[in-house]
Amino acid sequence: MLSLFGMMAMLSGCQKAEEEASHSQYTEDAKHLVVITRNDSSTYFIDENGAPGGFEFELVTKYAKSIGKTVKWKLVNQVSEVVPLLKAGKADMAALGISNRFATNANIPLGPIYKRVTPVVVYHRSNLKPIKKIKDLVGHDVKIEYGSGAASDLEALSKNIPNLKWTLSDQDSPEELIEAVANQALDVTIANEVLAKHMKRFYPDLEIGPSLGANEPVTWLFAEHREVLVQSANSFIVGAQKDGSVKRLMDRYYGHLDRLQPADVTKFLQQRVEVLPKLRPFFHEAQKLTGIDWRLLAAVGYQESHWNPLAVSPAGVRGLMMLTEQTAAIMGVKNRTDARQNILGGAKYIRRLVESLPLQIVEPDRNWIALAAYNTGLGHLEDARVLADRQKMNPDAWIDLKGTLVQLRNPKWFTKVKHGYARGGETVIFVENIRTYYDILSKFEQPLVEVFPPKMGIELPASQGGHKSTITPNRLTAPT
Known part of the structure; x- marks a missing residue:
């Protein structure tokens, strides 16, 4: 019996040692990095082409590649699932864009701080009086996400604000809570300011109220025995902060949030219902011809003319996509006021611009830079790249070209490049507005099954710095 118990104890000890060893080597010797995340627009999502995207997805993927691993994603519906999974060793880390105060309270290892967010009050303008101070929340139904750092802020503020109450929800994501406010099913929620601005583009009746306090640091969370990964x-x-990778990702997902006013978004949403249905078949046809997402083409058309086929500029640029007479002729447009012809001509021209860019410019920057050329011409675009x-700076990154395009209106800079002065600031606004309109259409309009158009070989107008493209068309995916 003593011998049997001894053997059992020894086996138990060995098993425990093996488990600890497997935990300590769970990722160091593995090919994969197991990462917990959630499905929303700011962390991880699958687009209409079946490709994953999101700020956290891209940043974590870059990190995994830097240590020679690929990522296995483990999606959770509730934040409360994260800590038990990490403590059980079922994943290496979690990337949810969540405050490090949540991780501190959970007593699990923290990774680096890679961005900061400001918690703000979000409410519906027609449902509540303006909320100017936190004490104005008293008497309202306030719900915030479980795990949010805002809970600690409210706890501290409640000591000086009697009757300040709120509830925590583990069933709703921050986006869902904001949508509940937009639909007037909830009085108030508290979310990070970037997400609030993101959602306000879709729901212009949302109001962003006061901040709860200082910026919250956001970090990754790690399982135990992952010291090597943390380092x-x-x-x-x-x-990534030094080489600008984090900055470029922030611009890709959030850099265009402040361009439009609520009145602009309201008008756009109204036009989407009243005008777009008549034009949708033409934009669909344009995607089938060029491979460019029809919603992006529709966003260009709205920015150019508010979808008015009879629009005309003082310079004689005309039609829904605002084509010059020369561009229209080369693109086969005989009547610039014909909506279908103008849309197809504009789409083919954008396609040619995309093909004309150097191969090293990748999506989504490739689309934004091509649209900049659509507005200012390839010559001025090349000056900005120079x-x-x-x-x-990086001449292939839209975030850097936004700065140098603006410089083209300054004699200090435009006198040193080939094509001289340009209204580069207007070009930046042009592209950033299109990005916002495209985001809105992507949320409310269904995608069209992507096609692979033939190489068109259309020569660009000389006035636009054009040349016959020799670049084989890439598969154009919807920009993020």
């Missing part, structure tokens, strides 16, 4: 993650984020290169 490598810290090194990666330091490098300026970016001279200033040791």
Whole structure:
């Protein structure tokens, strides 16, 4: 019996040691990094082409690649699931864009801080009086996400504000809570300011109220025995901040949120219902011809003319996509006031611009830079790229070209490039507005099954710095 108990104890000890060893080597020797996340627009999502996207997806994927691993994603519906999964060793880390105060309270290892968010009050303008101060929340139904750092802020504020009450929800994501406010099913929620601005584009009646306090640091969460991962993650984020990778991702997903006023969005949503249905078949046809997402083409058309086929500029640019007479002739448009012809001509021209860009410019920057050329011409675009290169910026990144395009209106800069002065600031606004209109259409309009158009080989107008493209068309995916 003593011998049997001894053997059992020894086996139990060995099993425990093996479990601890497997936990400590769970990722160090594995090919995959198991990452917990959730499905929403700011972390991880699958687009209409079946491709994953999201700020957290891209940043984590870059990190995994830097340590020679691929990512296995583990989706959760509730934030409360995260800590038990990490403590059980069922994943290596979690990336949910969540406050590090949640992780501190949960007593699990923290990764590096890679961004900061400001918690703000979100309410519906027609449902509540303006909320100017936190004390104005008293008497209202306030619900926030479980795990939000705002809970700690409210707890501290409630000591000086009697009857300040709120509830925590583990069933709703921050986006769902904001949508509940937009639909007037909930009085108030508290969310990070970036997400609130993102949602306000779709629901212009939302109001963003006061902040709860200082910016909250956002970090990744790690399972125990992942010290090597924590160290490598810290090194990666330091490098990604230094080389601009984090900044470019922030611009890709959030850089265009402040361009439009609520009145602009309200009008756009109204036009989407009243005008777009008549034009939708033409935009669908344009996607089948060029492979460019019809919703992006529709966003261009709205920015150019508010979907008015009879629009005309003082310079004689005409039609829904605002084509010059020369461009229209080359694109086969005989009547610029004919909506179908103008849309197809504009779409083919955008396609040619996309094909004319250097191959090293990748999506989604490729689309934004092509649209900049649509507005200002390839010549001025190349000048902006030259300026970016001279200033040791990235000439293939839209975030850097936004700065050098603006410089083209300054004699200090435009006198040093080939094509001279340009209204580059207007070009930046043009593209950023289109990005916002495209985001709205992507939320409310169904995608069209993507096609692979033939190479068109259309020569660009010389006035636009054009040349016959020799670049084989890439598969054009919807920009993020």
